[in-house]
Amino acid sequence: MALVGASFGAVSVAAGVSLPQTIALSVIVYAGGAQFLVVAAVAAGAAPAAIVLAGLVVNARHLPYGLVLADVLGAGGSRWSRVLSAHLMTDEATAFTIDQLRRHGDRAAARRLFLVAGAALFLAWNAGTAIGAVGGNLLGDPAAWGIDAAFPAALLALTAGAWRARIDRRVALAGAAVAVVATPLLPAGMGVLAGLAGLLVAGRGGFDPDGAPSGAVGAR
Template sequence: MNSLWRTIDRGTVRDIALVCVADSIVGGSFGAITVSGGLPPWVPIAMSLLVFAGGAQFAAVGVVLAGGGVAAAVAAGLVLNARLLPFGFAVADTVGRRWWTRLPGVHLIMDESVAFVLRHDDPRRRQAVFWACGLALFTCWNLSVVAGTLAGAHVGDTGTLGLDAAFPAVLLALVLPSLADPGIRRAAVTGAVIAVAATPFLPAGLPVLLSLGGLAVLGGLSSTAPDGAPPGASDGAPDGDGGGPVGGDEEPMGEAR
């Protein structure tokens, strides 16, 4: 086990620590928003332990605070969390093969842990990075939510602090290294256009799911690329570890989060 954790380089540890700081700010804002909106403190704490999905938690609480019912809140959370299904396929090799590792591992699948895993090719490093990121974020998120619930009664209008901007900023920084590949970049732009175009007409969460249509662009590139060549190879992307969406084992912080 010790040798497994030693496979994580210092740059990745630093990046995970910075992400924990950013997500702690978001977790604190979630706890504060929930309590200041009138819900009891146990609600955000229980959600963070059992759901552990920032976007879904914000969506569910937003529905309740807007006057919606529990069923509508659960539906909103499920819609947002539906994006984790393809994520699970992408990192299935990192959660182990036995049920006592797969069950907690599935609970730790999130945007950040998946993004860190996809930066690496080596199976042992992928596994170590997944568990290190997942466990660190689970701990920091839940502690920050507790702190936010304690401070919620004294914050007042949490929207004036702009804390909601931290979460999308973190996710944007996560995907930046992958955008170096032309094929990935075209797929991401296509998905973003689909999501933005659908946002005025569909409920929250559905535009995000529709943005997965951008993967069709990447699939088309894969079918037209020469045999054995990665997607985007015909566009001048370098072969090897440095040219794919996974990147090398070490990424400069300025290009990651």
Template sequence: MRSILRTDPIARDVAALCAAAMVVGLSFGAIASAAGVPLSKIIAMNALVYAGGAQFLAVGLVGAGATAAAIVLAGLLLNARHLPFGLAIGNEVLGRRRILGSHLMTDESVAFALAQDDPARRRRAYWLTGISLYLTWNVSAAVGAIAGSALGDPDVFGIDAAFPAALLALTLPSLKERAAVRVAVAGAALALAATPLLPAGLPVLVALLALPLASTKLARNK
């Protein structure tokens, strides 16, 4: 196993990514369990929904007493980015296994695939990342849910900070352009301003209003 990781950069990067995903999965399981979500529903959500950010959002909205329609709408808006993702990888990566490939689609699997120049390596990177993250997420979230029921409030142990910390780590490499920094700062300001006024999870969606700043910058550069 170690020799494979040393000689295969894709496998090495995926292994490192899975290590980070494990921490996030444990965090989600513990938070969902502390919010009162039954273990059976946590496992079903992991297997059938498999959308980390949307799952965190759903648990937050459930805790805030949101309706099912609001939770579904919020999840759809949050995962709307998967539409251009699907167009970016298309049949070249998914081939005849589009349904399964779409279910395994994450930001990381698409990013790893598009980073490869060779079509064969692109397919391998996508499927290796997608399958590895899916298994890691399901196992770690289930373990986190079981442990969370015994730990009690996850805030006491700082587990709730794992997910935002992981998102920050994923975001930092993209903050090299001024437009990206502008959008990030504006989105954070909007989310903070909306936090006292809206139920948990919805301020994140309000932050999306900062996205036109990026398109305005691109239009000026043309």
């Protein structure tokens, strides 16, 4: 987590985002994929509305996380503790908590694990961001060190877990193809939104170039 945070900090300042803004993104937004996407969109000169919309779409996966963990995070906690818990929600903390709950069925213990894991990951991410941002300022041009490659590499790493099934990989490729084709034709930053729209259309339609429905592909 700290290493990916450091890569975000370095890429962010290299893209022209100030050091305070970079750190504020990690503290306030605290969403790796959305943060990388925001920085890329800012560097491309995208409109603020497009940046916000893209970030919201990327983070939409947290909605089912919240539904799954609602009972756990509400176990013996105040309203403010639930708000804090929502901010600490990540893929990793959610996975740890669900595994704990599945193994032992103790909601209070699962909630404690979520808070400990969430806080540790939050601190690691923000420490990494600060180190990467300061180091990025000192290193200068990220292309000279290969740091600019951290953006696509980090996004691939963050989303790799969702590509296990063949249909998932094909839907992802369909969205990427739409983004590549649309980028030179649309205003800056809108190609990303077009790619996200392509993901939604391909996913809902059970996109499969071999002609098999999504259910049949996933069953192989």
